[in-house]
Amino acid sequence: MTTTVYVARKILTMNPSQPEATHIAVRDGRILAVGPEGAMKGLGEVSIDERFSEQVILPGFVEGHSHALEGAMWEHLYLGYFPRRDPDGNYWRGAQSVNAMQQQLRDHAGTLPPGEPLIAWGFDPVYFEGARLDRQALDAAVDDRPLVIMHASLHVMTVNTCMLHLGGLQRHVGIEGIMVGADGHPNGELQEMAAMHAVFETLGMNLFETVGSPETLWRYGRVARNAGVTTITDLYNPLTDEGIVALKAVTAADDYPVRLVPAMAALAWSVEEGIERLQACREQGNDKLHFGPVKLMTDGSIQGYTARLKWPHYHDGQLNGIWNAPPETLCEMVEAYHQAGIQLHIHTNGDEAVELMLDAVESALALWPRCDHRHTLQHCQIIDHAQLRRAAAQGLCLNMFANHLYYWGDIHRLHTLGHERSQRLEPLASARRLGIPVAVHSDAPVTPLGPLFTAWCAVMRETASGQVLGEHERVSVPEALEMITLGAAYTLRLDHLVGSLEVGKFADMTVLDQSPLDCEPKSLKDIGVLATILGGSVHVAE
Structure with missing residues (x-):
């Protein structure tokens, strides 16, 4: 049985017990050993792969909130x-x-x-x-x-x-x-x-619904590979019968370069149909296809003036946003999916939407206590500090839209939110201080898919005009790297399989031209992605 040992100038493992290494052994698509050269002894016959010996290897990036629409x-x-x-x-x-x-x-x-x-x-x-x-x-x-x-x-x-x-x-x-x-x-x-x-x-x-097209899924996979992503979501998939067939066929191909996690669009089905559909899908996945979560859409977008904001609503006086379903219906859906044992990923752009969902999850947990549910609030862009404390108490995860700081930070500061609320836009540092599991994302195609750019946004918090929004919510480079690897994997319930380079996990890696820990934080977004390795198979970026 062939064992391949990849050699790198530096391997950043995201494993707190062994943060760095130089060699990683792969057998049958999984990690067999990680460490210095001496740790590779006793593995039997090995093949040494030195093509990345001058580069830096990280765990494959995990994009916890994007859409296959990027491929359509x-x-x-x-x-x-x-x-x-x-x-x-x-x-x-x-x-x-x-x-x-x-x-x-x-x-x-x-x-x-x-x-x-x-x-x-x-x-x-x-x-x-x-x-x-x-x-x-x-x-x-x-x-x-x-x-x-x-x-x-x-x-x-x-x-x-x-x-x-x-x-x-x-x-x-x-x-x-x-x-x-x-x-x-x-x-x-x-x-x-x-x-x-x-x-x-x-x-x-x-x-x-174009996400059910094989062509779309292949194009999406290429985008992910070029960005260094090895595990990616489609966080609003209708899971039609045709779409499920396409997902299974595409991910079964040996050369498909990414693991895919589709989250079913809750509003596309009645609650009963949705639960039945998800439960039926659970056994239809493969190593590169992971069914399970449901995506619930509450409000809209802040820059589109359709997000639901608490008083005083929009800074420039625009009317408050709209709900995608009546609030009582949204709360009933949370309780039903929670009771069914299904993980919820809940779109909450505005703080009023966050408040509604905190109430809904609190009620669901009171009726059906459940440890390690990992329900995740998505975007939650201006979640306030009282809400953060409630989220921590409820065991929620947060996946924040860090790219928003760059693309719409100036708009929020001047028009939609004003100065004070813009300082807590994507309050990543506050969430980490409370021990909340946190990831960051691109929401592609809303913004371009690129985890290193997303990490840069979380670290620098600069708008397109160069303004810094909320310097006290900045995170360090190591913290940002965790948010695009192990942190995102945790929100997808896949941290036992991906997100760090540890024995037994899938051999999913990203090859960079320099170490994110050795460059200036402001240069994080400029680091080049050379290749990804998925289950030990190399995919060169284009």
Whole structure:
């Protein structure tokens, strides 16, 4: 039986009993030994692999909150404020003004057959002064075909007049989520899942269900590999029958480069159907496919003004956000899934949503006490200190959206939250002081997938303009590395298998061109990912 020993300049293990090593032995996809060269003796016949002898090896990064949509959205026009590269390395300049957005829409429409719907994504109106994007602005660019623009948050879309009429949405004034203008008619902005679903239903396609495509899953795997990720989530998967078949087939392939954890979208099913579906999936996984958690969507996004905030709500006076389901329904779902023994990952952007879910989990635990439940609040961006203490008492995990500090920190400081609440945006240090298990994430495709950049955000807390938000909530580089490895693995109930380099765990590693512990913290995001190793198989980054 072949044993391969990988040699590195330095191996950072994330194992507190042995933080560093130089050699790691792998047999049958698992770690057989870790340590100095002398620790490799007595393993029998070994093959020495020195291709990374001048590089640094870490545990494979674990992305605890992202979406397979990252592998699907690039089939459509990207209109984000920040330039990005797609999974194939192509450069997309995005749109830094409404005029630029309109011109890109016109240009792209010219490449499509007559009447074919145009779908774009990533646009973020919060960056532009003046009125919010509406159907008139879109009509000025494209008025001869349905046009749909998904905002960067994925919680809001804007459509043109043609799409409004095609979907019959002008007849639904007064329905929550269908926004109206000063004239009392729908202005083209649709907020949250129920309103957006009407558009998908009309078009006969749902972007959120494209995650069931094998092509999407393969593209997602390539993105993960290039970012150094070896375990990744799809944290809003409808788990349709077709989607489950695709998940099983793709992850069963020997060359699929990542382990995948789909979390079922709770609002896609009745509670009874959802519990039955998850329980049926539990035995259908494999070493690279781990079924189990459920994702519950409560509110929306802060920058999209759809998150639910406690008083005084939005700093600039905008109306409070909306719920994706009635609060009492959300609480009932928490209790039902908890009673069924299923781990909950709960989207809570605003502190009012956090409060509701803390009440729900507290009630569920009172009725059905359960140790080590690992229910995880996702995003929880402005969770306050009283709420942090409650979360610690309830044994909750927190997975915070650290990238938000860079991409929307300036917006929050000036518009949505104001100075004081922006200082506690993503309060990572406070959570750690209370002993709460913490991870950080990218929420790709909302922001680019890149754990080293996410770690940099947690350490530096710099906005896009260079402002520091909440210096007292900064964490150290070792703490940030834990949050993208073992900490994230813990929130997925996989810390016994991945997240650190210890004997018996999967041989999942990331190869970097320098040590994060030896460079300046400000350079953390610039470290290069050379390859990943999944179960002992090397996958070179592109």
